[in-house]
Amino acid sequence: MKKIPLAIPHMSGKEMAYIEQAFAENWIAPVGPNVDLFEEKVCDYTGAGFATATSSGTAAIHLALQLLGVTQGDTVFCPSFTFAASANPIHYQGAEAVFIDSEMETWNMSPIALERALIDAKQKAQLPKAIIVVHIYGQPAKMTEIMALAKAYQVPIVEDAAESLGSLYEGVQTGTIGDIGIYSFNGNKIITTSGGGMLVSANKAWTQEAKFLSEQAKELSPYYQHEKIGYNYRLSNVSAGIGCGQMEVLQERIAQKRLIFEHYVEGFTRYIETFSNFPRITCQREIEGTFSNRWLSTIHIEGVHPLLLKEALDANGIEGRLLWKPLHLQPVFRKNRFFAEDVDAPISNAQHLFEGGLCLPSATQMTPKEQLYVIQTVAKFLIQAGESK
Numbered sequence: 148m149k150k151i152p153l154a155i156p157h158m159s160g161k162e163m164a165y166i167e168q169a170f171a172e173n174w175i176a177p178v179g180p181n182v183d184l185f186e187e188k189v190c191d192y193t194g195a196g197f198a199t200a201t202s203s204g205t206a207a208i209h210l211a212l213q214l215l216g217v218t219q220g221d222t223v224f225c226p227s228f229t230f231a232a233s234a235n236p237i238h239y240q241g242a243e244a245v246f247i248d249s250e251m252e253t254w255n256m257s258p259i260a261l262e263r264a265l266i267d268a269k270q271k272a273q274l275p276k277a278i279i280v281v282h283i284y285g286q287p288a289k290m291t292e293i294m295a296l297a298k299a300y301q302v303p304i305v306e307d308a309a310e311s312l313g314s315l316y317e318g319v320q321t322g323t324i325g326d327i328g329i330y331s332f333n334g335n336k337i338i339t340t341s342g343g344g345m346l347v348s349a350n351k352a353w354t355q356e357a358k359f360l361s362e363q364a365k366e367l368s369p370y371y372q373h374e375k376i377g378y379n380y381r382l383s384n385v386s387a388g389i390g391c392g393q394m395e396v397l398q399e400r401i402a403q404k405r406l407i408f409e410h411y412v413e414g415f416t417r418y419i420e421t422f423s424n425f426p427r428i429t430c431q432r433e434i435e436g437t438f439s440n441r442w443l444s445t446i447h448i449e450g451v452h453p454l455l456l457k458e459a460l461d462a463n464g465i466e467g468r469l470l471w472k473p474l475h476l477q478p479v480f481r482k483n484r485f486f487a488e489d490v491d492a493p494i495s496n497a498q499h500l501f502e503g504g505l506c507l508p509s510a511t512q513m514t515p516k517e518q519l520y521v522i523q524t525v526a527k528f529l530i531q532a533g534e535s536k
Contacts, residue, residue, distance in 0.1 A: 162392030179384030195347035204331030204344035255288035282311035285442035338393035414522035424533030470504030
């Protein structure tokens, strides 16, 4: 059987019309009608007020921090259980990332740990310039609690919705709840532009400033005039054309991702009910009031190290991936502060998730037969692991 991938781009064919138009009109640049249309499509879909298309989600986070005035010596709160791209832009600005633990229901930023960190920061007169909230693997975080804390301490929220385009919190699109939202269209995301991102906000001035900065901060002048440091962060018109076509199939991709997740749950439930020694498997919860796009289907296993399962999957032509290694455990961030949800627990929730979790193949091209093979391979390994104890 061919290798079953974790998550790969899924072209619909609708993209070619936009790409061909870009070639026909010679809009082969980080400007053009596809860029404008892509921004409009994202705003129309999400309900965002305004948008600026960028070369990556990371670039969008970096611009968001610039807009909020994050600079040398500042702090920004960020979840520990996420990809490094959520935190790296903090350090681009010369600021310090302070990492916040997860809660175990959604695996996202813990409001309990966040409140502890905010209390500590206020006592030291060092409140953060921003809080970055990530909706991990597509599941919305507990935004009611987080937004209430942000309001109480008057700290703006940057919503990292790189993985959660199409996910809802209380009926509202993730990425549009905080002060600034960002999306990613990297090759493995639910829809892709090959590489690309988007910054959205209800604040038009912010998105206009983000666009200005993303185009090298060129002033209106008959010659090249620069009064601010700018970046080459604008999305290309060709890539935006891919995004325009992908937006037309976004709802279909979400439905496919959710069906993949449901099949995993049904498959593993059958094995759990059949084998008494089958290790306990839990999945990321979709708590009341939320709707996840289920970007990646993930599991957490008790009593079996996920690296052993990953090796078994690799041997059978299946790509798996361990959950995010917490950033506070990464060598590059070893000096950064971290606030746990339960200070008396032997390890943090973020570490617990990492040490027991695995991402399973979630590509929307995966066939039912291939998914059944994944389920059977996982189950066979876990049955053997359960019997050996």
